[in-house]
Amino acid sequence: MEEYFKRIPSNASLVAAYSSISTSWVLFKTAYDQVIPRQLQDFVLSKFRYYFLRNPSSTATFIIEQLWFSFGRNELYDAARTYLSTKMGPENHVMKVGKLEQQKNISAAIPEGEIIVDTFQDITVTWTCHSPKKPVNERQDKKYKNGENKSKDIIIPGGNSYQITFDKKYKDKIRNEYLVHVLDTYKKLMKGEKVLKLYIGIKNYAGKEWRAMNFRHPASFDTLAMDPELKKSIMDDLDKFLERKEFYQRVGKAWKRGYLLYGPPGTGKSTLIAAMANYLKFDIYDLELPSIPSDAELRNVLLKTTNRSILVVEDIDCNSQVYDRQKIANHQEQLMNPKKHTKEFSLSTLLNCVDGLWSSCGEARIIVFTTNHKEVLDPALLRPGRMDMHIHMSYCTSKGFRVLAFNYLGIHEHKLYQEIDALMERTNVTPASLAEELMKSDDPDVALGEVLNFLKQKKKE
Numbered sequence: 330m331e332e333y334f335k336r337i338p339s340n341a342s343l344v345a346a347y348s349s350i351s352t353s354w355v356l357f358k359t360a361y362d363q364v365i366p367r368q369l370q371d372f373v374l375s376k377f378r379y380y381f382l383r384n385p386s387s388t389a390t391f392i393i394e395q396l397w398f399s400f401g402r403n404e405l406y407d408a409a410r411t412y413l414s415t416k417m418g419p420e421n422h423v424m425k426v427g428k429l430e431q432q433k434n435i436s437a438a439i440p441e442g443e444i445i446v447d448t449f450q451d452i453t454v455t456w457t458c459h460s461p462k463k464p465v466n467e468r469q470d471k472k473y474k475n476g477e478n479k480s481k482d483i484i485i486p487g488g489n490s491y492q493i494t495f496d497k498k499y500k501d502k503i504r505n506e507y508l509v510h511v512l513d514t515y516k517k518l519m520k521g522e523k524v525l526k527l528y529i530g531i532k533n534y535a536g537k538e539w540r541a542m543n544f545r546h547p548a549s550f551d552t553l554a555m556d557p558e559l560k561k562s563i564m565d566d567l568d569k570f571l572e573r574k575e576f577y578q579r580v581g582k583a584w585k586r587g588y589l590l591y592g593p594p595g596t597g598k599s600t601l602i603a604a605m606a607n608y609l610k611f612d613i614y615d616l617e618l619p620s621i622p623s624d625a626e627l628r629n630v631l632l633k634t635t636n637r638s639i640l641v642v643e644d645i646d647c648n649s650q651v652y653d654r655q656k657i658a659n660h661q662e663q664l665m666n667p668k669k670h671t672k673e674f675s676l677s678t679l680l681n682c683v684d685g686l687w688s689s690c691g692e693a694r695i696i697v698f699t700t701n702h703k704e705v706l707d708p709a710l711l712r713p714g715r716m717d718m719h720i721h722m723s724y725c726t727s728k729g730f731r732v733l734a735f736n737y738l739g740i741h742e743h744k745l746y747q748e749i750d751a752l753m754e755r756t757n758v759t760p761a762s763l764a765e766e767l768m769k770s771d772d773p774d775v776a777l778g779e780v781l782n783f784l785k786q787k788k789k790e
């Protein structure tokens with residue numbers, strides 16, 4: 330017995346052991362806090378929780394599948410992939426990397442099985458990525474739908490998916506705020522990265538289709554030679570339009586805006602459209618009305634345009650009557666009597682179609698008509714409420730010329746400006762013809778000398 334009591338540590342040695350353990354713990358904790366970054370600490374903790382302390386009844390899981398049933402792609406899935414690429418840190422040792430031809434930077438994505446831990450308003454959200462196990466047979470699919478498939482290899486009928494797990498008391502917050510935050514972040518990131526597309530109509534066996542190509546026009550509002558006040562009013566109008574989604578919903582109007590650009594050739598109508606697309610980061614659809622054989626086909630191609638895009642109809646004055654040119658070419662008899670084969674193309678049909686279709690699409694759409702002859706346009710187009718803004722693209726002014734000269738020569742001032750300004754105010758010259766003169770030399774003295782001679786010549790004419 331005595332022997333037994335001897336083996337029990339004395340109070341003093343217990344206190345010594347306790348203080349040595351607590352000192353080591355404090356030392357360890359300090360070193361841990363100072364050496365290991367906070368992000369990594371959260372990650373280790375969440376991995377520990379995820380594998381050892383996870384109580385399925387206290388967590389909730391959202392599954393974000395690539396496809397939204399059979400309706401199409403799930404935007405939230407694309408948003409999640411982009412969002413997660415910004416959340417990968419030093420603790421993620423395995424990641425997928427890649428780059429599309431048109432992208433500026435290399436993108437990263439989480440591979441299957443890797444975990445990303447995100448924090449939102451102090452809520453820990455754990456992301457995992459899953460691929461469907463092939464083949465998805467009916468039985469497995471049924472089990473999944475009935476919730477019987479509890480294995481770690483979840484079989485997901487909707488293609489690849491992401492899962493987010495979090496404390497179930499935050500279910501509403503995650504759904505209403507966090508996922509919205511993921512979508513918003515995605516939209517902001519895409520705005521910076523988005524490669525614009527120019528769509529042109531092509532004919533295939535199924536009728537008219539849009540073919541996309543990358544749109545890399547360098548025009549911007551900075552490089553556009555036009556009256557600064559007009560330029561500002563266009564930019565303000567575009568900004569206001571983008572911000573007014575709720576307004577359009579409230580007043581029950583389609584969220585669309587129409588611009589009519591008119592003026593002589595070479596005054597920058599096409600350049601302005603490119604600047605608008607670059608400013609808004611909207612794709613462009615170039616609609617060639619003469620190639621559209623019927624109203625049904627017109628409706629069909631309009632339905633295939635995407636949201637947040639600009640539909641352009643150039644030289645609208647040449648389109649008020651649309652000839653069915655193919656038929657005329659094919660049939661000599663018809664050529665003799667073209668009037669018989671012309672199709673009265675009413676602009677109001679196009680405009681009504683646009684109003685009707687686009688009001689049901691819900692997202693920002695812009696339509697731009699250009700013309701060199703506003704005076705011959707169908708009055709249906711000029712009626713108030715049709716085209717929201719009529720923009721006159723006029724001959725070059727001295728203020729506009731300053732922008733051009735800076736674009737081409739990189740100069741703000743020059744001794745020839747005074748003489749050029751005086752002539753410019755008295756002659757009608759387009760920015761396109763001045764741009765041609767400016768391109769003749771990189772030397773400002775020579776290039777501006779050419780501009781001066783050109784203006785003198787024009788004045789004589």
Ligand SMILES: Nc1ncnc2c1ncn2[C@@H]1O[C@H](COP(=O)(O)OP(=O)(O)OP(=O)(O)O)[C@@H](O)[C@H]1O
Nearest residue numbers: 552553554593594595596597598599600760761764
């Ligand atoms: N306002 C401008 N600012 C800057 N560059 C311009 C401007 N106007 C014309 N240019 C230059 O002239 C070229 C032709 O202009 P653009 O095609 O935009 O004119 P347009 O008014 O659309 O002509 P058209 O009526 O013949 O289609 C452009 O590529 C651009 O380099």
